[in-house]
Amino acid sequence: SQKIEQNSEALNIQEGKTATLTCNYTNYSPAYLQWYRQDPGRGPVFLLLIRENEKEKRKERLKVTFDTTLKQSLFHITASQPADSATYLCALSTGGFKTIFGAGTRLFVKA
Amino acid sequence: DVKVTQSSRYLVKRTGEKVFLECVQDMDHENMFWYRQDPGLGLRLIYFSYDVKMKEKGDIPEGYSVSREKKERFSLILESASTNQTSMYLCASSTNTGTGNNEQYFGPGTRLTVT
Numbered sequence: 440s441q442k443i444e445q446n447s448e449a450l451n452i453q454e455g456k457t458a459t460l461t462c463n464y465t466n467y468s469p470a471y472l473q474w475y476r477q478d479p480g481r482g483p484v485f486l487l488l489i490r491e492n493e494k495e496k497r498k499e500r501l502k503v504t505f506d507t508t509l510k511q512s513l514f515h516i517t518a519s520q521p522a523d524s525a526t527y528l529c530a531l532s533t534g535g536f537k538t539i540f541g542a543g544t545r546l547f548v549k550a
Numbered sequence: 551d552v553k554v555t556q557s558s559r560y561l562v563k564r565t566g567e568k569v570f571l572e573c574v575q576d577m578d579h580e581n582m583f584w585y586r587q588d589p590g591l592g593l594r595l596i597y598f599s600y601d602v603k604m605k606e607k608g609d610i611p612e613g614y615s616v617s618r619e620k621k622e623r624f625s626l627i628l629e630s631a632s633t634n635q636t637s638m639y640l641c642a643s644s645t646n647t648g649t650g651n652n653e654q655y656f657g658p659g660t661r662l663t664v665t
Contacts (some may be wrong), residue, residue: 447590473653482554482640482656483593528592536581536600537608538654542592 441539443465443527449545458516462546465510467539469531472505472512477526477543483523486527487514519548553577554657556641562578562663569628570659571660573641580646582624583617583654584608586637593640600646631664 444463452458462472470491475483488494489505489512496503502515516523526543557572575582581600585593585608595608597616603617613635617625624643626636638661642654 442593444597480659480661482642482659484656485653488653536598536606537595539595540585540593544589 443467443531443539443541444528445527445541445544447542447544449547451547451549453549454541454548456519458519458523458546458548460514460527460529460546462512462541463510464531467510467531467533468507469533471532472503473530473538474501474503474512475528475530475531475540476515477528479526483528483540484541498517516546519538521544521548524548551575552632554641554655556639556657556660558660559658560661561662563628563631564665565632567628567631567664569662569664571626571628571639571662573624573626573642573657574622575644575655577624577643577645577655578621578644579638579643579655580621581644582606582618583642583644584614584624584642585642586610586635587640587659588637594609596626603630628662631662634662636662636664 442465473488474486477483500517504513528543530540532538554575583598584596600619615627642655644652644654
């Protein structure tokens with residue numbers, strides 16, 4: 440069956456370090472992969488989209504990689520700050536209208 | 551600034567009641583979605599609509615229906631609320647470029663409790 444897996448355990452890192460979150464998928468051939476940020480009690484907010492023919496995408500302190508051979512995306516936040524603390528969701532789309540979301544990984548950045 | 555609004559942030563209903571959740575977007579988006587979010591399960595798609603009066607079932611449509619009479623408004627209806635429908639409900643919208651893979655804009659969510 441199709442599955443998206445994000446680390447369910449929270450990630451705790453020190454301010455200034457690079458946070459790396461992982462998204463693995465099985466039985467999909469996604470055309471697009473997106474990352475969202477969600478704060479407690481709020482809706483997700485779009486961060487980045489990467490296409491299957493792109494290896495890497497950057498936006499300010501954010502970097503996303505997409506390895507269709509490994510079926511994995513990595514999401515990096517460099518020089519992390521306490522304000523980056525949130526839940527980060529990955530989402531896959533195979534080209535239709537539906538987007539499938541992972542359960543998210545909670546990130547805590549300590550000052 | 552783009553905006554998706556939902557009619558209530560918190561809602562408490564009794565088992566068997568008919569519940570209406572309203573969502574309005576001001577971005578002239580073609581696509582609108584209803585999800586529910588439960589701990590450990592992520593967002594699960596209930597229904598979506600790619601045009602006025604059009605609707606498609608998502609992954610968990612049982613016990614729900616939807617209505618889209620106007621482009622900016624997408625309503626989720628719980629015909630007879632049950633306790634297992636206690637959840638956070640999120641509405642989203644996106645533009646349609648033909649691939650359907652654009653970023654989604656989410657509302658703040660409605661936390662529904664059914665007692």
